[in-house]
Structures are given as C-alpha cells and as structure tokens.
Amino acid sequence: MTRLVLRRLLSSIPVLFGILLATFAIARLLPGDACQAALQERANPRTCNDFNHRNGFDQPVLVQFRDYMGDVFTGDLGDSVKFRRPVTDLLVERLPVTLQLSTAALFLAVLIGVPLGVIAGYRHNSKTDVATIVGANVGVSIPVFVLGLVLQYLFAKQLANTPFGLPPSGQLSAGSLPDPWYQVWGLRENPVFEFIANFDLLNAVLIWRWDVFVDGIQHLILPALALSTIPMAVIARMTRSSLLDVLGLDYVRTARAKGLRERVVVIRHALRNSLLPVVTVIGLSLGTLLGGAILTETIFNLTGVGKTLFDAIQGRDYFVVQGFTLVVAVTFVLINLLTDILYSFLDPQVRVG
Amino acid sequence: MAIEEIPLSEQQAAEAPPPAQRQHGLWRDAVRETLRRKSARVGVAILGLLVAIAVFAPLLAPYGEREVLIESEGLRPRTEPCIHLSVNWIPDVPVLRQVERFLEVNGFSCSGSQPQHLMGLDGNGRDEFTRILYGARVSLLAGVVAVSFAVMIGTVLGLVAGFFGGWLDNGVMRVMDVFLAFPALLLAIAIVTARGPGLFNAVIAVSVVTIPVYARVVRSRALSIREQDFVTADRALGVSNLRILTHRVLPNSLTPLVVQGTLGIATAVLELAALSFVGLGGDPDQAEWGRMLALERNQVFTSPHLVFYPGVMIMLNVLAFNLIGDGLRDALDPRLHR
Numbered sequence: 001m002t003r004l005v006l007r008r009l010l011s012s013i014p015v016l017f018g019i020l021l022a023t024f025a026i027a028r029l030l031p032g033d034a035c036q037a038a039l040q041e042r043a044n045p046r047t048c049n050d051f052n053h054r055n056g057f058d059q060p061v062l063v064q065f066r067d068y069m070g071d072v073f074t075g076d077l078g079d080s081v082k083f084r085r086p087v088t089d090l091l092v093e094r095l096p097v098t099l100q101l102s103t104a105a106l107f108l109a110v111l112i113g114v115p116l117g118v119i120a121g122y123r124h125n126s127k128t129d130v131a132t133i134v135g136a137n138v139g140v141s142i143p144v145f146v147l148g149l150v151l152q153y154l155f156a157k158q159l160a161n162t163p164f165g166l167p168p169s170g171q172l173s174a175g176s177l178p179d180p181w182y183q184v185w186g187l188r189e190n191p192v193f194e195f196i197a198n199f200d201l202l203n204a205v206l207i208w209r210w211d212v213f214v215d216g217i218q219h220l221i222l223p224a225l226a227l228s229t230i231p232m233a234v235i236a237r238m239t240r241s242s243l244l245d246v247l248g249l250d251y252v253r254t255a256r257a258k259g260l261r262e263r264v265v266v267i268r269h270a271l272r273n274s275l276l277p278v279v280t281v282i283g284l285s286l287g288t289l290l291g292g293a294i295l296t297e298t299i300f301n302l303t304g305v306g307k308t309l310f311d312a313i314q315g316r317d318y319f320v321v322q323g324f325t326l327v328v329a330v331t332f333v334l335i336n337l338l339t340d341i342l343y344s345f346l347d348p349q350v351r352v353g
Numbered sequence: 354m355a356i357e358e359i360p361l362s363e364q365q366a367a368e369a370p371p372p373a374q375r376q377h378g379l380w381r382d383a384v385r386e387t388l389r390r391k392s393a394r395v396g397v398a399i400l401g402l403l404v405a406i407a408v409f410a411p412l413l414a415p416y417g418e419r420e421v422l423i424e425s426e427g428l429r430p431r432t433e434p435c436i437h438l439s440v441n442w443i444p445d446v447p448v449l450r451q452v453e454r455f456l457e458v459n460g461f462s463c464s465g466s467q468p469q470h471l472m473g474l475d476g477n478g479r480d481e482f483t484r485i486l487y488g489a490r491v492s493l494l495a496g497v498v499a500v501s502f503a504v505m506i507g508t509v510l511g512l513v514a515g516f517f518g519g520w521l522d523n524g525v526m527r528v529m530d531v532f533l534a535f536p537a538l539l540l541a542i543a544i545v546t547a548r549g550p551g552l553f554n555a556v557i558a559v560s561v562v563t564i565p566v567y568a569r570v571v572r573s574r575a576l577s578i579r580e581q582d583f584v585t586a587d588r589a590l591g592v593s594n595l596r597i598l599t600h601r602v603l604p605n606s607l608t609p610l611v612v613q614g615t616l617g618i619a620t621a622v623l624e625l626a627a628l629s630f631v632g633l634g635g636d637p638d639q640a641e642w643g644r645m646l647a648l649e650r651n652q653v654f655t656s657p658h659l660v661f662y663p664g665v666m667i668m669l670n671v672l673a674f675n676l677i678g679d680g681l682r683d684a685l686d687p688r689l690h691r
Contacts, residue, residue, distance in 0.1 A: 018531035029547045137392065137679075141672035143623055145630050146646065146664030149653045157654045291536030295627055299650070309539065310631060313546050325543075329534045 005341055012333055019329045024068055027322040028061070030313065055081075055319075072326065078319030082312070087323035090308065092191050095327065096198035097171065098304035101296065102289040104224035109232040110282065114275075117239025121274075122266060124244060132236055139233030144292045148226035148299040155222060166222055169301035171200055173215050181206035223300040227292050231285035238281045242274040276347050283339025287332050379608075386684035393680025399673035407489035414483040415469075418640050423478035431649075431656040434473040434481075472662050476649055485662055487640035492670050495556050496622040502560040503621075504614050507567025508606070512598055514568065515575025526572065529565035537562045537620075538627055545633040552635035555628045559621050570613050574606035608685045616678035619671045626667045642667045 035048040035057075043051075052058045055078070056067055071078065077087035120132035156168035167173065180197035182189060184207045197203045201220070204213035246252065247270050255265045294306035305324055312320035387393045406413065422428060472481035514525040532540070544558035545551075578584060578601065587597050628634050629643025630650075637648060642663040649659035 014527050015530045015534060018527060019534050022531050022535070026543045026547075030543070031547060031549070133392070137672060137675060138668070141619065141623075141668050141675055143626050143630075143643075143664065143667055143671070145627065145650075146660070146667060149646075149650060149660050150664065153653050153657050153660070287536055291538040294536075294538055294542070295630065298631065306539075310542065313542055321543075325535065325539065328536065328539065332536070333534050 004344055008337055008340055012337055015333055016330065019326065019333070020069060020072065021065075023322050023326045023329065024065055026325060027318045030316055030318075030321070055079075068322070077323035077326070080312075080317055080320045082315055082317045082320070087319050088191070090320065091305075091323065091327060092195045093198055094304050094308050096195060096200075097302055098290070098293050098297070098306060100199050100201060101220065101223055101227065101293060101302065101304060102286065104220050105227035105289055106231065106282070106285065108224055108228040109235055109285065112228075113232040113235030114239050114278065117236040117278075118243060118266070118271060120236065121240040121243030121247070129240075132240065136233040136237045139229045142229060143295075144226055144230070145295045145299055147229055148223065148296055151222045151226055152299070167219050168222070169219075169299075171216065171219055171302060172212065173219075176212060176215055178204065178207055178209055178212050223296045223302065226299070227289060227296045230288055230292065231282070234281055234285060235278060238278050239274065242277050243270060246270045246274040276343070279343055279346065280339060283335055283342075286335045290328055290332065383681065383684050387677070387680040390680045390683065392676045393684075396673045396676025396680065399669055400677065403489050403493060403670060403673065406486055407493050410486040410490060414480075414486045416480040416483045418483060418487045419479065419638055420483070421478045422474060422480060428468075428470075428474055428478065430474055430476050430478040431652060431659060432470065432474040433656070434658055435468070435470050473656070473658050475645065475659055476652065476656075481645075481659060481662060484640040484645060485642070485666055488642045488645065488663065488666065489670075491552065491635065491639065491641045492622060492625070492643075492667070495552065495625050496618045496670070496674070499556045499560040499621040499625065500563070500614055500617045502557075503563040503617070504567050504610065506560075507564045508571050508603070508610065510564070511568040511571025512575050512602060512606070515572035516579050516594070516598055516602055518576075522572070525568070529568050532562070532565045538624060541624055541628055542631065542633060545628060550633045552639065552641065555625055555634050558628065559624045562624070563617055563621065566617065567610065567613060570609050571606045574609060575602050578602045578605050612678060612682040612685060615674055615681055619674035619678065622667065622671050622674065642670075 035051045036043045049058075056064055059067070075088065077091070079086050080090060083090060116132050116135075120126075120129040123129055152168045155164065155166040159165045180189075180194065181203050182193040182197060187193060196206075200216040201213060204210070204216055247266075252265060252270050255269045256262075260269075290306070293304060294310055296302070297304045297307040298310065305328060308320065309324045309328070311317075312324065388397070416422065423430065470480055470482065472485060475481050475484060510525050510529070514522040541555075541558040541562045544561060545554050548554040548557065579597075584597055584601055587601060625634065626643030626646075629641055630647040632647060634644050634647075635641045637644060646660055646663040646667075649656060653660045
C-alpha cells in the first residue's frame with residue numbers, strides 16, 4: 001500500500017514539472033506587452049524599463065524560469081500588476097469561493113445522482129429508469145451557461161416574490177459580510193485563518209450566525225445547481241450501469257437465495273461493489289467542475305478562481321495567470337492522485353496488480 | 354481454359370457464400386445495431402434536422418442573416434416573438450381558434466398588422482429565427498472540424514507512442530498528461546487569447562485541447578495490438594513498421610476512435626459555445642448560437658427569448674451527438690452483445 005502511494009507520488013513529479021513549464025509558457029505566450037497592459041497610459045520606454053526590471057522581464061527566459069521555479073518552491077507567486085497585491089493574497093481570498101462552489105456542486109451531484117442511478121438500475125426499463133436516462137442525456141447536453149441563465153430567469157425573475165425566489169448573483173446579500181471568525185474569537189490574523197474565513201458558509205458557522213449561513217446557502221443554490229448538472233448526469237448513468245452489471249452476478253443471486261431482505265441485497269451487497277467506478281467518475285468530474293466554474297462564476301458574478309483567471313488572461317496579468325493556473329492544475333493532479341489511491345484502497349485487485 | 358467457359362454469373366455464385374450466411378461488414382452491422390436503439394434514432398433524427406436546417410437555411414429563412422429590420426418595419430430591437438396563427442393553412446376549426454385566442458391573450462401572439470417574427474428580434478434588430486437557422490451551419494461545421502483535426506493529430510501521436518513504446522511513449526504521454534492536468538476550457542481560453550479571438554482560432558484551441566483524449570484511446574489499442582500474433586507474423590514476413598501501423602494497428606483502433614470522436618463532437622460543440630460565450634468566438638455579426646446568447650445574456654430578465662432559443666439549439670446539437678455516440682458505443686462494444 002505504502003509502496004503504491006509512493007510510486008504514484010513519484011510518477012506525478014514529471015507531470016508537476018511539466019505543469020510548471022506550461023504555466024510559465026502560457027503566461028509568456030499571451031500576446032501584448034505586460035508593461036503596456038499594466039501601466040496603460042503611463043507606459044513609456046522609461047517606466048517600462050523600470051517595470052520590466054522590477055518584474056524580472058528583462059532577464060533571459062531561462063533565468064526567468066529558474067527564478068520562477070525558485071519562487072514557487074518558496075511560496076512566492078509574484079505580484080498582480082492589476083491589483084498590486086501578491087498573487088498568494090488573491091488566492092487566499094478567491095480560492096475558497098471556487099472550492100465552496102465546486103464542493104456544493106459535487107455534493108448535489110452525488111446526493112441526487114447516486115440515488116437516481118440506483119433506482120434506475122434497480123427498476124431497469126421502468127418509467128423511472130427511462131426518465132432518468134432521458135434526464136441524464138439532456139443534463140450532459142445543456143451548456144452550463146444556458147442552464148445558469150435559465151435558472152436565474154426562473155428563480156430570480158419569475159419566482160422572485162414567491163417563497164421560492166432566490167438571489168440571482170453574488171455570494172452574500174449586500175452589506176451582510178460578517179466579521180471573520182478569527183476576529184470574533186480574538187485570534188491574530190494569519191493567511192491560513194483568512195483562507196478559512198473566506199469560506200462564507202464555514203465562517204458563518206464558526207461565528208454562529210445562522211442568518212448569514214442561510215443567506216450564503218440561498219446565494220449558493222443556483223450556481224451550484226447549474227454547475228452540478230453535468231457531473232450529476234454522469235454519476236447517475238455510471239451508478240445505473242454499474243449496478244446493473246453487479247445485480248446480474250452470482251453472488252447477488254446467492255445473497256437472495258440465502259433469504260436476505262431485498263434492501264440488504266441491493267444496498268449492502270450490490271451497491272457497495274458497484275460504487276467503485278463511480279468513485280473514479282466523481283474524481284474526474286472535479287476537473288469538469290473547475291472548468292465549468294469559469295462560466296458559472298462569470299454568470300453569477302462570483303469572484304472566484306475562474307473569473308479571476310479569465311480576467312487575468314484578458315488583462316495580461318502574467319503573474320496571476322501563472323499562479324492561478326498553477327494552483328488549479330496542481331489541485332487537479334492531486335485530486336487524481338487521491339482518486340487513484342482511494343480506488344486502490346477500495347479495490348484489492350488494483351492493489352495487488 | 355475450362356474456367357472461361359463457365360458463365361461469369363455461375364462462377365460468382367459458386368464462390369459466393371450462400372445468401373443466408375452472407376457476412377455484413379463490421380460497419381454495416383454497427384450502423385444497423387446502433388439504429389435499433391431508440392435513443393440513437395432520436396439522435397440521428399435531431400442531427401438530420403439540424404443538417405437540413407444548415408443546408409437549406411437560405412430557403413427557410415424569412416430574412417437575410419445580417420438584415421437589420423429596425424428601419425424597414427419600425428420595430429424596436431429585442432421585440433418579443435410574434436407568431437401569426439391565423440394564416441391560411443390553419444383550418445378554421447373552433448378549437449384551433451380558441452388556442453390562438455389563448456396564445457394571443459398570453460402574449461405569445463400579436464396583432465395582425467405586426468410582421469411575423471417566430472423568435473422575435475435580437476439586440477441589433479435582426480430576425481432571431483433567421484439567425485438561429487444560419488447558426489446551424491457554423492455550429493455543426495465547427496464541431497466536426499475541431500474533432501477531425503484533433504483525431505488526426507491524436508491518432509498519429511497515439512499510434513507512434515503505443516507502437517514504438519520506450520522513451521518515445523513516455524515522452525509523448527507525459528506531455529499529454531500535462532495537457533490533461535488543465536481544465537480544458539481554461540487551456541482553450543489561453544490558446545485563443547494567445548492567437549487572437551475568432552472562430553477559426555477557437556476551433557483550433559478546442560481541437561488542441563482534446564488531442565490527448567484521442568492519443569490515449571489509440572495508444573491503448575496500439576499497445577495491445579502490437580502483441581497480437583498477426584503482427585508478429587507480419588514482422589516475421591519482414592513487413593515494414595509503417596505498413597503494420599497503417600494496415601494492422603490503425604484499422605483495429607478505429608472502433609473506439611469513432612465512438613470517442615462522436616462523443617467528442619458533443620464536447621467540442623459545448624466548448625466552442627463556451628468560448629463564444631466569453632467573447633472569444635466569431636465576430637458579433639456572424640450568426641453563431643454561443644455568440645448570440647452571449648450578446649444578450651445581460652438582457653435575460655427582459656428578453657429571455659434571446660437567451661432561450663440559442664441555448665436550446667446548442668443543447669439539441671450536443672444532445673444529438675451524445676445520443677449517437679452512446680448508441681455507437683453500445684453497438685460496437687463486443688462485451689455488450691448478448
């Protein structure tokens with residue numbers, strides 16, 4: 001087991017190095033001059049010289065890459081030219097928004113997708129089954145942004161003055177941002193505490209403000225729902241087909257022959273084994289979620305990683321592009337690694353093989 | 354000499370297997386097997402409809418693709434859909450008249466003097482229905498082109514990596530891994546930004562981003578096929594590597610490639626629409642569903658029809674390829690034949 005984990009860790013090193021190289025290249029390949037993008041009307045040969053020197057852009061590319069690697073390992077991702085703040089500060093502020101959104105979406109996807117898949121698989125060819133399949137097919141085919149806009153129209157316009165009305169955008173209602181929990185608890189500020197405080201829901205729980213928590217949930221429902229449809233559909237389909245396979249196996253027949261209750265046969269015997277491929281699908285969906293977050297955040301006006309990255313690419317904010325893509329890609333690789341390890345933990349065959 | 358005297362048809366009859374056992378080609382079987390599934394038939398029907406719309410757009414469209422109607426018809430931009438039900442071809446049945454009345458009261462129809470616009474006008478005062486029709490051309494073509502390009506490059510990379518193995522395999526696949534480590538849309542946005550916005554560059558970007566998927570599929574097939582006996586036999590006969598690749602490995606990799614490619618078109622269409630949505634697709638003048646939707650997204654509360662119709666069209670397009678792809682996979686996967 002330990003050997004397997006170690007081997008997987010080692011094999012992801014070249015990929016991580018490749019990611020470093022790629023993020024560096026992406027930032028440099030964006031056309032347009034970083035200096036002009038940053039200084040706008042104040043850009044002239046003198047100020048640009050100064051700017052390039054300050055940011056190390058006047059060095060040879062290889063030296064820049066060496067410095068970049070060194071900086072990354074010491075946790076320095078450079079300063080945003082637009083916000084004039086360290087990229088790590090921006091990450092502390094905005095990564096939680098995206099993580100919270102993705103987690104909520106994944107939660108919804110699993111919570112609805114798995115039971116739907118189980119029912120559809122168990123009642124093979126029934127009306128529920130057909131409805132699930134049709135729903136899943138439509139679900140994977142709706143673009144995130146279309147669904148997001150439709151949801152906004154439905155819940156924020158048509159149902160606005162009913163109990164089902166939901167806010168169209170943002171993270172919290174205007175003016176309702178509470179104090180971060182570390183201040184309430186009387187602790188000194190530090191980046192880790194700040195990072196935790198930027199998970200709005202978590203912060204609300206920590207300072208015991210249920211009104212803020214409910215407000216946060218209300219703002220989170222629509223974007224999370226929009227983002228969750230594709231993974232939900234994929235998970236439901238996978239659960240269904242996997243359960244169908246398992247239900248036909250001999251040991252399930254044996255379990256039934258022993259006179260076990262149907263519920264026990266399906267849930268404890270069949271479902272457990274059929275969830276293996278579902279775990280892989282869940283891991284892979286996280287990548288889709290991070291990509292979809294770019295669109296969801298744009299539509300619902302959330303300042304998360306996706307929106308920041310998009311703005312940074314448009315505005316040639318080199319260090320933000322570099323730092324944020326790096327974090328996203330590394331997160332993705334780590335999630336895949338975790339999925340692999342979890343999979344081998346769940347399935348002894350993989351462990352031996 | 355004796356052979357020449359036998360009539361040709363008789364000779365053929367002697368050689369051909371009895372009709373009852375005639376073997377169909379893999380592909381013919383696959384198509385038949387695919388079409389036995391209702392979902393695949395629905396997919397083919399939707400795709401057929403979209404292709405027909407794309408081909409006959411100029412005939413079906415009541416206005417020109419870029420025709421601005423504000424001046425000529427005195428309508429405001431974003432006028433709501435106006436459907437005239439009281440046209441001659443609707444029979445004068447009381448029930449239908451009642452339906453018409455209901456629609457009129459509920460704002461779906463409009464007074465007879467107002468010109469008919471099935472989907473209303475867009476923000477620039479152009480007929481939305483016309484632009485939806487023309488949009489089918491761009492969306493279908495762009496998706497197919499993007500995937501074809503990706504499949505070609507991916508196949509070559511996968512074949513070479515899987516067949517030759519060693520450092521070549523390692524090198525190619527690690528690069529593919531790095532590609533896969535980024536969310537596809539993010540990478541596509543970066544590529545389009547680097548090359549400049551535009552439909553062509555968006556297609557290239559979507560294509561480049563999906564190359565690893567096909568490379569992986571082909572590589573895994575190549576890995577297993579190069580160990581097969583018929584390849585060893587070829588080797589023993591001194592067949593060149595190139596010929597083994599093109600005549601043995603490639604044909605045997607086509608099945609998963611076709612399935613993956615069809616499903617890939619669905620993904621490509623989604624991603625292209627997303628790129629258009631963030632403003633990196635074609636120019637605003639061109640009728641393209643993603644772009645049309647993006648231009649009007651801030652008006653979703655006041656003119657939902659301008660978001661709804663392009664959205665539905667994108668969804669139908671993606672749905673068609675998803676359904677066909679799923680059907681093909683089921684039909685071509687030997688494990689599922691029962």
